[in-house]
Amino acid sequence: MAYDTIIIGGSHAGMSAALQLLRARRQVLVIDAGAPRNRFSDRAHSVLGADGMDRATLMAESRRQIERYPTLTWVEGSAVDVQGVLDDFRVTTDDCATHRGRRLLFATGVVDSLPDVEGLAERWGTGVFHCPYCHAYELDQGELAVLAIGARSLEQARLLNDWGRVTLLTNQALTIDRASRQEMEDRRIAIEETPVVRVTDQATVELTDGRRLAFAGIFTSCGTAPASPLARQLGCQLSELPTEQYVVTTDCKETTVKGAYACGDTALAHHSITLALADGAFAGSQIHHSLVEAPLSAGTH
Template sequence: MPYDVIVVGGSYAGMAAALQVLRARRSVLVVDAGAPRNRFAAHSHGFLGQDGVEPEIIAHTARAQLMRYPTLTWTEGMALSAEGEKDAFALSLAEGPSVAARRLLFATGLADALPDIPGIADRWGRSVFHCPYCHGYELQRGRIGVIATGPISLHQAQLIPEWGDVTFFTNGAIVPDVATRTALAERGVAIEDTPILALEGEADIRLSDGRILAFSGLFTATRTAPATPIAQNLGCMLEETPFGTQIRTDAGKETSIPGVFACGDVARIPHSVSLAVGDGAWAGACVHRSLVF
């Protein structure tokens, strides 16, 4: 017998979606590769009721609650490909036989492409961040560096002075015009055009002229893309956002392929744990309704 729904991705959005379907007493298979996007962060912030809790603890608690439902099956592993049509989908796994379902829901998350700067990957999620609402408060209004990657970085540079004293590093990624420089100055943002050589220490920036500037934390806008190509290989349409590419969905979280849904970071902007959970809950309800109506 096919599952009613297969959820590909067992992080926040995927579990929130699965919960709604399980509570409708439908059969759900969750396939999870175990690599959540926020695995580099020590704590999760801004999530009501879980502020400051370690991501692993939040995920473990949520999974334990889902496992209480008898119609849930959980598989740890990688989903390789999907095929079929509404009411007759098949999903192939890296290990084991393929599985069938009436509906598919992709909650696969995103991959972040960081700027090509030595030392930045080692500090990602620890002292280099992308969301000030998630990590800005803990910097205690200290010195903050914003590393440009493109036009979206101007938005970051103008927003982040709410959390500290900001220096904006253009780093060859953007050339602010006079109006932009004036707008940043009005926000108290210092502009540094000298290229970045590397990141050192906790959150120190070494410039190409030899200077080392110390900060409490750094922010940068990554370029995002779906963490796995499984949805686009099935034929789901993608769309461009200011942050990168994501799966296109309608108001009911259905993709361009009938019977295939998507939610969480891979299917909405902006990104945070709270927003992913809400998006997943709505997607789960929509998937269930599609089985009824």
């Protein structure tokens, strides 16, 4: 049997898309490897209706809600190969099973690439963050560091100034001209130009001159790229931005491959749970429209 839609990635975006299709009584297969991007943090913030909720509980509740629909099939595992064309996609999973679907949806999220500083990656989501809207409020207006990766770190320092007293660690990644230095001074943002050796404790920075600066949290910008190579392998076009790669989609969330759609972080330049939920809901409805509008001979429904 061919599913109406195979969704690869069963987190916020994928489940939100599934919900629309399931409510239209369509046959949906969700394949999920169980590694959402925010798995390093205990709580999800800035999600209206679930602000501050335990991350795993939010995910479990979403899954419980879509599992009420009888036309859902859920496979725990990884999709490892994708082939085919509109109305006849084939997805192979890591247990060597092959599934057929009329439409395909990539909701596979992104991976973050962090600056190469000892101790940073281990504290990702607990003492080291990228998004102030998700994490800064809980740091209680404490001392905050911005670990620079380039000119855009000035923007991050400006922004974070609303959440605490900011120190900009240039760490040889950012040269500050006179105008920016004056601006930072006017905003009472401290500039620390001694390179960082490592991060220890909750969010303490050790500098090359031996000083240790303790912060409530460290923020840094990170590059993102699709977590799965499958969309690219199928021939979907990716954005050309070197630091923020995502799958290019039309206004209807269809990729450059007919019948293959993408949503959530993997198809957006701006990322959050709320945006992923909305993007997934829209993708789900657009896929349903395309199924309804297809010639009747094209499918099994």
